[in-house]
Amino acid sequence: MPELMNAIGYTHSLPIDDPNSLIDFKTAIPTLNDHDLLVQVEAVSVNPVDIFTRNGQTTTLAEPKIIGYDAVGTVVKTGTNVDLFNVGDRVFYAGAYNRPGSNSEYQAVDERIVGRAPKKLTPAEAAAMPLTSLTAWESLFEQMNIDMHKHAVNQKQSILIINGAGGVGSIATQLAHLAGLQVIATAGTSQTKDWTLQHGADYTVDYHEDIVEQVHQLGFKTVNYILELQNLDYYWDTISQLIAPLGTIVSTTGSGQHLNFQPLKRKMVRFGWEWMYAKSWYQTPNLISQHEILDQVSALLDHGQLQSTLTKTFSPINAETLRAATKLVESHQMMGKVVVEN
Numbered sequence: 001m002p003e004l005m006n007a008i009g010y011t012h013s014l015p016i017d018d019p020n021s022l023i024d025f026k027t028a029i030p031t032l033n034d035h036d037l038l039v040q041v042e043a044v045s046v047n048p049v050d051i052f053t054r055n056g057q058t059t060t061l062a063e064p065k066i067i068g069y070d071a072v073g074t075v076v077k078t079g080t081n082v083d084l085f086n087v088g089d090r091v092f093y094a095g096a097y098n099r100p101g102s103n104s105e106y107q108a109v110d111e112r113i114v115g116r117a118p119k120k121l122t123p124a125e126a127a128a129m130p131l132t133s134l135t136a137w138e139s140l141f142e143q144m145n146i147d148m149h150k151h152a153v154n155q156k157q158s159i160l161i162i163n164g165a166g167g168v169g170s171i172a173t174q175l176a177h178l179a180g181l182q183v184i185a186t187a188g189t190s191q192t193k194d195w196t197l198q199h200g201a202d203y204t205v206d207y208h209e210d211i212v213e214q215v216h217q218l219g220f221k222t223v224n225y226i227l228e229l230q231n232l233d234y235y236w237d238t239i240s241q242l243i244a245p246l247g248t249i250v251s252t253t254g255s256g257q258h259l260n261f262q263p264l265k266r267k268m269v270r271f272g273w274e275w276m277y278a279k280s281w282y283q284t285p286n287l288i289s290q291h292e293i294l295d296q297v298s299a300l301l302d303h304g305q306l307q308s309t310l311t312k313t314f315s316p317i318n319a320e321t322l323r324a325a326t327k328l329v330e331s332h333q334m335m336g337k338v339v340v341e342n
Helices: 048-055 123-127 130-143 167-179 190-198 211-217 232-242 278-282 289-302 319-330
Strands: 004-009 023-028 036-046 071-078 090-093 106-110 114-116 158-162 182-187 203-206 223-228 243-251 270-273 310-314 337-341
Touching: 036 090, 036 123, 036 319, 048 319, 071 106, 071 123, 090 289, 114 289, 123 310, 123 337, 130 167, 130 223, 130 243, 130 289, 158 167, 158 232, 167 182, 167 190, 182 190, 190 203, 203 211, 211 232, 223 232, 232 243, 278 289, 310 319, 319 337
Parallel strands: 158 182, 158 223, 182 203, 223 243, 243 270, 310 337
Antiparallel strands: 004 023, 036 071, 036 106, 036 337, 071 090, 090 114
């Protein structure tokens, strides 16, 4: 194996049309910690977190930073304490936010946040899935404590997914549908409404109009669960009105202002933040749960119970194609996921 590898990164924040916004460079192949796998990367996807991270770089870095938080590849080397995988295994994962990302020829990643890649999907189809699947799964089945297998119970429960056609929303609608919930999702165009219905929503509501009134017109006075994936501040009043007593709200987007929780107190509503990187960032005792989740997602994909949300593919993995893929994500005009593959 060579000492150096090809990688793509940035040293400071620039508009994505600037050729220096993402650059090709060579760097040392990562050394492995005890639980690490060295993965030869075959395909990666671009997520909003890549854009957020790059845009947040206010100083110039001495060495380029590698981002990329979805990957599919083959294990070529293992750390001394690895016991979940072997050399030659095909894997997929979202990685860790506080380690170099997947936009490189090789990546070191902790085996406890890695799943076995689906056998029936192409590398590009699989690379579209880890980050969004982990976020959706943790939101529904960990944060909201929904039991995926209690269909009789879940059929009496309802969920509103805000931004149902987005990357996480497209998985959350599918998983909520598989669990048996009555799924309502927001969408703003006929195209995104069709996409959302095809991915498990029972109903859509137009976010350009009064969401509360639309949900009431569907026959729901309140909903038991709300998954907020777009803009918590903007939708807070809607959420406060629609959440049922003893309901659960989960948000992935954070908040830029103080939220009024007072209307939720008398309803005994639970609220949770979802950030799928928390487990790897803090090395929580349940870190291995992400390996377990991804293995379950892989099985659901292979059995056709989940659909990949891949809609656009670029090739090969280099700075030019990653800039093009990132520009597409930045446009906010696409549905599903964009993947770059070798």
